[in-house]
């Protein structure tokens with residue numbers, strides 16, 4: 001690696017990496033012009049030579065199914081056979097996958113297509129525009145303030161060099177500077193992407209496990225992101241240097257750090273979208289060095305109720321719902337699940353030779369927990385990973401919940417405030433009295449594990465002397481955690497929808513009923529037991545005679561659902577049966593044509 005200079009550098013595509021065509025099945029894509037790299041409907045996947053050589057020798061455990069599992073718009077690459085996996089091989093090389101950008105989103109001149117159908121052909125990518133304003137408003141005196149040293153890393157969009165401050169507070173401090181070439185910013189979107197990367201990094205800087213941001217500069221050729229230098233290398237290299245995997249106790253220390261920074265990002269309404277071992281760096285070479293999350297190049301602000309639809313990320317780590325183009329914060333949690341799986345066993349949970357094969361595995365295959373070393377891994381660790389790699393994002397744990405999971409629970413780390421609590425309490429406040437009674441019964445059947453998380457969250461809301469909370473407690477808890485990012489992602493908007501709590505207070509018992517997710521509980525091994533215990537409570541305290549019509553109204557479904565609902569009511573007494581109770585808690589998902597017309 002050479003010396004860094006503050007001038008235009010060769011593009012990543014000229015640095016000896018190969019680009020594989022993964023969608024469209026046609027010719028390879030043209031060189032990617034910038035960070036919004038996918039063009040012409042092709043998602044580009046870069047494969048660095050040093051990391052690619054062994055990939056082809058790594059067979060996949062997932063024989064191809066028949067029909068393509070890929071969502072519309074994600075065309076498979078030419079199929080290749082992927083024979084059985086060998087488990088005893090060393091950990092394979094790093095993800096060759098780079099960013100799988102939905103090129104379609106790009107062509108409209110904005111970064112995120114929020115609504116409307118997504119065109120599926122690959123034509124009409126955004127043309128480079130000579131009149132683009134590449135002025136960011138950052139400091140222009142980079143050379144006077146910093147002295148660049150040798151290159152320490154290189155990515156798809158920029159290269160990173162060591163640097164030293166020449167004056168002021170940063171004088172002689174070891175720094176890292178990510179240099180992003182303006183020549184590669186060929187579209188308004190790619191410029192916006194850089195602006196957002198800086199904005200997010202700046203807003204979130206300060207968390208213990210997030211790389212510290214110092215400055216952003218620019219000149220005619222480049223944008224320079226000045227940050228703390230992490231001298232300990234990437235988590236990926238550490239995994240490799242440890243022979244491919246971590247012992248459980250060490251893995252826990254890594255996963256706690258990852259979850260703590262992810263929980264922080266999520267509370268701020270920022271989804272990282274590129275969590276992988278390459279994007280966690282150690283601050284030093286010391287064995288007990290802390291990790292920092294870097295590379296917010298694909299990150300975005302997300303409002304509490306919003307779903308994103310651009311396909312972004314790295315193939316091995318991408319969540320199923322991202323491939324289905326409707327996702328939120330839970331997509332990051334899936335990636336943490338993939339990282340944890342790798343840490344514990346040294347293999348990737350979803351592997352194939354081709355990117356389409358990986359996507360198929362992500363969408364359909366269950367990760368292997370039978371082969372070595374899994375029999376010697378603790379039951380808690382396995383349960384933990386399974387609860388992150390649930391294909392149904394509603395059933396996945398949040399980062400705050402994961403930190404409270406028995407595998408990780410300890411006195412040593414703090415449980416952060418969970419925005420999921422806000423979302424669930426909001427829904428509870430708008431639910432019908434019958435639904436609330438059903439949830440109250442459910443909350444009576446919770447296990448100690450679930451209660452421990454709820455107690456931690458209730459404590460963070462700092463209940464009043466009478467042990468109760470009101471909307472002000474929710475407000476103050478957000479205020480205590482607020483950064484500029486939260487304003488941008490409009491997280492506090494959720495408080496408006498909690499207005500019913502302005503007029504009354506909630507005790508811990510009611511909070512439990514309000515803050516539980518039936519979906520998450522259904523994913524537990526003990527769900528049937530929980531449901532039947534809850535039903536006993538419901539029979540005593542909430543179950544009442546209900547007609548099919550009334551039940552349909554409760555569920556906001558139309559007459560076509562009546563036949564279905566009839567089976568939920570006991571003929572003996574006209575009340576909900578156990579089946580009806582669990583179904584009612586879950587809510588019915590019927591096609592829109594079945595929903596009641598107002």
Ligand SMILES: Nc1ncnc2c1ncn2[C@@H]1O[C@H](COP(=O)(O)OP(=O)(O)OP(=O)(O)O)[C@@H](O)[C@H]1O
Nearest residue numbers: 152153154155156157158160176228229230295297
């Ligand atoms: N603060 C830092 N300290 C030390 N090295 C760093 C730092 N930031 C980045 N690097 C190195 O530079 C590499 C590229 O940085 P980064 O991942 O931000 O770039 P990118 O172009 O967005 O990459 P990608 O292709 O993964 O999107 C990192 O993988 C890492 O090795």
Ligand SMILES: [Ca+2]
Nearest residue numbers: 155278279295
């Ligand atoms: Ca990176």
Ligand SMILES: [Ca+2]
Nearest residue numbers: 155295297298
């Ligand atoms: Ca990046």
